[in-house]
Amino acid sequence: MLVEELNLEETDPIDIVDDEPLFGEGLGLDSLDAVELVVLVEKYFGVEIKDMDEGRIAFGSINSLAAFIEERSSVWAAAE
Amino acid sequence: MAGNNLGYAPRPWSSKSIGSKLQHAIFYFLIRMRAKYVVSFLLRVVVGYYVLFRPSIRNRARHYTSRRFPELRQLGRLWTTYLLDLNLGEVLIDRAALGIIGPEFIKVDFRERENLRALVQEGKGVVLLTAHVGGWQVAMVALRFLNVPINLLVHREEGDVDRHYFEHQEGPSPFRIIDPAEPMGGMLSMIEVLKKGEVLCAMGDRVFGSGRGTVATEFIGDPIPVPFSTFKIASATGSPIAILFSHRTGPGAYELSLDRVIRVPGGLGRSPAEFAPYARAFVEALEAFVKVHPFQFFNFFDMWEKGDLPSARNQGRSMKKQGEKGDAKGQTQSDARGGTQPGGDRPNRHCR
Numbered sequence A: 001m002l003v004e005e006l007n008l009e010e011t012d013p014i015d016i017v018d019d020e021p022l023f024g025e026g027l028g029l030d031s032l033d034a035v036e037l038v039v040l041v042e043k044y045f046g047v048e049i050k051d052m053d054e055g056r057i058a059f060g061s062i063n064s065l066a067a068f069i070e071e072r073s074s075v076w077a078a079a080e
Numbered sequence B: 001m002a003g004n005n006l007g008y009a010p011r012p013w014s015s016k017s018i019g020s021k022l023q024h025a026i027f028y029f030l031i032r033m034r035a036k037y038v039v040s041f042l043l044r045v046v047v048g049y050y051v052l053f054r055p056s057i058r059n060r061a062r063h064y065t066s067r068r069f070p071e072l073r074q075l076g077r078l079w080t081t082y083l084l085d086l087n088l089g090e091v092l093i094d095r096a097a098l099g100i101i102g103p104e105f106i107k108v109d110f111r112e113r114e115n116l117r118a119l120v121q122e123g124k125g126v127v128l129l130t131a132h133v134g135g136w137q138v139a140m141v142a143l144r145f146l147n148v149p150i151n152l153l154v155h156r157e158e159g160d161v162d163r164h165y166f167e168h169q170e171g172p173s174p175f176r177i178i179d180p181a182e183p184m185g186g187m188l189s190m191i192e193v194l195k196k197g198e199v200l201c202a203m204g205d206r207v208f209g210s211g212r213g214t215v216a217t218e219f220i221g222d223p224i225p226v227p228f229s230t231f232k233i234a235s236a237t238g239s240p241i242a243i244l245f246s247h248r249t250g251p252g253a254y255e256l257s258l259d260r261v262i263r264v265p266g267g268l269g270r271s272p273a274e275f276a277p278y279a280r281a282f283v284e285a286l287e288a289f290v291k292v293h294p295f296q297f298f299n300f301f302d303m304w305e306k307g308d309l310p311s312a313r314n315q316g317r318s319m320k321k322q323g324e325k326g327d328a329k330g331q332t333q334s335d336a337r338g339g340t341q342p343g344g345d346r347p348n349r350h351c352r
Helices: A031-045 A052-057 A062-077 B019-030 B036-053 B057-068 B074-100 B115-123 B136-146 B184-194 B228-235 B272-292 B312-325
Strands: B107-110 B126-131 B150-153 B175-178 B198-204 B216-219 B221-227 B241-252 B254-265 B331-333
Touching: A031 A052, A031 A062, A031 B184, A031 B228, A052 A062, A052 B150, A052 B184, A062 B228, B019 B036, B019 B272, B036 B057, B036 B074, B036 B312, B057 B074, B074 B136, B074 B241, B107 B198, B115 B126, B115 B136, B126 B228, B126 B272, B136 B150, B136 B241, B136 B254, B150 B184, B175 B184, B184 B198, B184 B228, B198 B228, B221 B272, B221 B331, B228 B254, B228 B272, B241 B272, B254 B272
Parallel strands: B107 B254, B126 B198, B126 B241, B150 B175, B150 B198
Antiparallel strands: B216 B221, B241 B254, B254 B331
16 A cells, blocks of 8 residues: 555565654655655544654554554444 | 755755844844834844845845846845845844734734634634745734634744744743654644644745655746645645735734635645646745735745756746646635635736
C-alpha cells in the first residue's frame, strides 16, 4: 500500500525493513507524506490519527504503524 | 538536499531582524514613552542610513523592486527601496506598540468578518492563507471575534531579537505557534487543529524545507516556488482556505481583506501539478495586492531564484495552459463578498 500510494518508485516492498523509521533516514518519507499517510490509514483501515502524539507513535516504523492500527481497530470492534 | 540537522534545504530567506538588540530597545523605550514623533523621525533616519550606506539592504530589495518597477533607474530604485523599508519599519513599530501599549493602539477595519465567521461555523477548520504583506500579525488582533483558537504557522530563528507583539506582554500567548521545524514539518499539528474546527494561519509566499513541496507559479513576470502543503492539508481535512491580506492605512490603522475562498477537493494525490491551480489562485491574489500596495510587500530575498526548481519556467507555463483549459479538479470560490462563482476566480477588487 505504501509503495503504491506514495509512489515510492525506487522501493521494493520486500526491501522495507519493518522496524526502520518511516521518516528521515529509513524509508525516507517527508512531511508531505505524513499528510498522505493520515489520509491512507483512515481510508484503508478506518483509523483516525488525531494529533501529533498519536502520529509520533504510529509513524515510528511499519511495525509501530501496524500495532497502532491493530490496537485502534480492536478498540472499535470492542465498542461495537 | 543540503544538510542541516533538520534535514531541510537551506532557506534563501531569513526572518531575523537586521537591527541590533540595542536599536530595538531604544525603539521599545520610545514607544513606551509614547514619543510617536520621535519614533517616526528616528525611523526615517535609521531607514535612510541603511538604504544609503548598506548595499546589502538595497540588494535584498532589488529582487522585488526591479520586477515591480522595471521602468525605474538608479535614483528611483533607491527611493522605492527607502519607501519599502520605511513601510516595513512602520509596521514593525505598530506591532511593537500593539504589544507594549495594548490593542487600543490598533484599529483594524474588516468588512468581511461575517463571511469569515460563516466559514468557521462550517466546523471543518479554516486555513487563513496570507503573505508577508502589510501587518499580518497586527491584523490578527481583529480575528478575536471568531472565538476559536487561532494557530500560527511560523518559524522563529535562533537569536532573532525582534519580538512578536504578544511577547511584549506577560502571560500566555493568544496564539498557538506551530513551527514547521517540528517533526514531520508540523503537518500533524496542523491537521489536528483543523480537525478541531480551529483556525490555522499560514504564509503562502515562503518555502520552508525542500523544493519538493512546491509548484512553480508566475509572480510579477517570473515563476516562484509556491508551497502547496496548505492546499494538501485542506484537501485532507476538507477545510476551506480563506486568502486574507492586510494593509496599513495609517499609523496604527489597518484594513483586512478576505480576497477569496478556495475549496480544495479531497483525494488529489501526491502530484504537485494537482495543486497548481490553487497555488495560482493564491499568487494571482498576491500579485493584485502588490499592484495596489507596492510598498507593503516584505519579502527581501530572491523569491525568483531557480536553484531548487530548474524547470520552474516550463512548469509555470504548463500550469498556465492547464488553468486556461479550466481543468482544475477543484474550484476557487468567490463567495467572500457574496456572489459565488463556482469554477472561476472572482475578479479581484484590488485590480479595479
